[in-house]
Amino acid sequence: MKPLKTFLGFASLRTGTLVAGVAGIIVAIIGIIVIYTVQVEFKTIVLDWLPQDVVRIVIVINFAMAILISILLIAGTLKRNAFLMMPWVILAIMLAIGILVSVIYTAVQFYINGKSTEGTLWIVLGIIAVIIYVYMWLVVFSYFTFIREETKRGAYIKDPFRRHY
Numbered sequence: 001m002k003p004l005k006t007f008l009g010f011a012s013l014r015t016g017t018l019v020a021g022v023a024g025i026i027v028a029i030i031g032i033i034v035i036y037t038v039q040v041e042f043k044t045i046v047l048d049w050l051p052q053d054v055v056r057i058v059i060v061i062n063f064a065m066a067i068l069i070s071i072l073l074i075a076g077t078l079k080r081n082a083f084l085m086m087p088w089v090i091l092a093i094m095l096a097i098g099i100l101v102s103v104i105y106t107a108v109q110f111y112i113n114g115k116s117t118e119g120t121l122w123i124v125l126g127i128i129a130v131i132i133y134v135y136m137w138l139v140v141f142s143y144f145t146f147i148r149e150e151t152k153r154g155a156y157i158k159d160p161f162r163r164h165y
Contacts, residue, residue: 003142013146016139017077021088023136024070028063035059066091073140082148089144092137100130 007016034040035056042055050058069087076084103126110119 003145004138005142007139013139013143014077016136017085017143018074020136020140021070021074021077024073024088025067028066028070031063032060035063076147077143080147080150082144082151085140085144085147089137089141092133092140096130096133096137099126099133103127103130 004013007013007019042052042059069091072084073088076082076086076088103123107119107123107126110116110122
């Protein structure tokens with residue numbers, strides 16, 4: 001896979017990586033607030049027998065871990081440390097796969113229950129969200145790859161001035 005050179009065609013990969021980290025924190029905080037303020041019944045795909053309170057706690061723990069990993073991503077970006085960025089890179093691709101499975105499963109459930117409009121809307125918006133998420137992962141992975149290769153070169157081969165990646 002060829003790494004990206006820019007974020008959105010005009011910004012640096014470093015900027016895109018920082019945007020991904022900040023967006024991860026903001027989305028997680030909004031998610032925690034929504035879980036405790038909106039009356040929604042959460043269902044799990046595998047463990048559907050769990051009580052709602054347990055499901056909420058598990059989701060909040062996941063959001064808290066996302067905040068921590070996004071903070072590590074921001075710190076790794078600012079310090080040019082690929083090791084600190086690695087947890088976000090690994091978790092984000094797993095989350096992208098999980099989100100895609102969840103979107104497809106939920107859309108199928110809508111169709112089974114005779115709610116074709118909701119199913120179609122869910123699949124379209126869900127696929128758009130997955131595409132955006134995968135693009136952000138590609139931006140972060142490209143910057144991660146650049147930093148990792150720069151670290152492998154050693155102190156004497158590195159350029160004295162930072163590149164605009």
